[in-house]
Amino acid sequence: EKSDFLEVAYLLIYGELPSSEQYNNFTKQVAHHSLVNERLHYLFQTFCSSSHPMAIMLAAVGFLSAFYPDLLNCKEADYKLTAIRMIAKIPTIAAMSYKYSIGQPxxxxxxxxxxxxxxxxxxxxxxCTKYKVNPIIKNALNKIFILHADHEQNASTSTVRIAGSSGANPFACISTG
Known part of the structure; x- marks a missing residue:
């Protein structure tokens, strides 16, 4: 009840709740990796305006594998940084997909x-307009993120796990689900 999504994400990656210092470092890492390569903007332009945002998002997540070719032979040591990159970049891509679908920059x-x-x-x-965050919406969305963090074993999770077991690039694996 008192945790936020990044605390839960840390728990799932590292197997324990973070100390205050670990949490601060983790949130800084996530913020650092939230920006996506500018070339991703060109990918969005290849889609017609009526494309579903989820289809665009899946393509964009798969496209990220082009920026991390060293992950084609992913080693266990790479998993934690890759997870942090995904946690950071997927919300950016989701927002970009939505903005593209409604014709906004x-x-x-x-x-x-x-x-x-x-x-x-x-x-x-x-x-031209800064968004003022409604604390009720922020709190509700944070809880939704937490609920989705442990995604159990549904069909899309199974698909990602099967793709991941092949040792493929993690971004490509995530885009399968």
Whole structure:
């Protein structure tokens, strides 16, 4: 009840709740990796405006594998940093997919905001209007993120696990589910 999504993400990656210092370092790492390569903008332009945001998002997550070719032969040591990159970049891509679907310009991440505030900012701000985060919506979305963090064993999770067991690039594996 008193945890946030990044605390739960840390727990799932490292197997224990973070200390205050570990949490601060983890949130800084996630913020650092939230920006996506500018070339990703060109990928979005290849989709027609009526494309479903989820289809665009899946393509964009798979596209990230092109920026991390060293992960084609992913080793266990790479998994934690890759998980952090995914936690950081997937909300950015989701917001970009949404913005593209409604014909609005992409909004860059704002590292002065916490994880959930930043996602809401990227989804609902415009270049000329700053988004004021409603604390009730922020709290509800944070709980939704926590609920989705442990995704159990549904069909998409099984698909990702099967793809991942082949040693393929983790971004490509995530895009299968």
């Amino acid at each position: 992409f909004i860059y991440p704002d590292n002065s905001l916490d994880f959930t505030e930043n996602f809401l900012h990227m989804m609902f701000a415009t270049p």
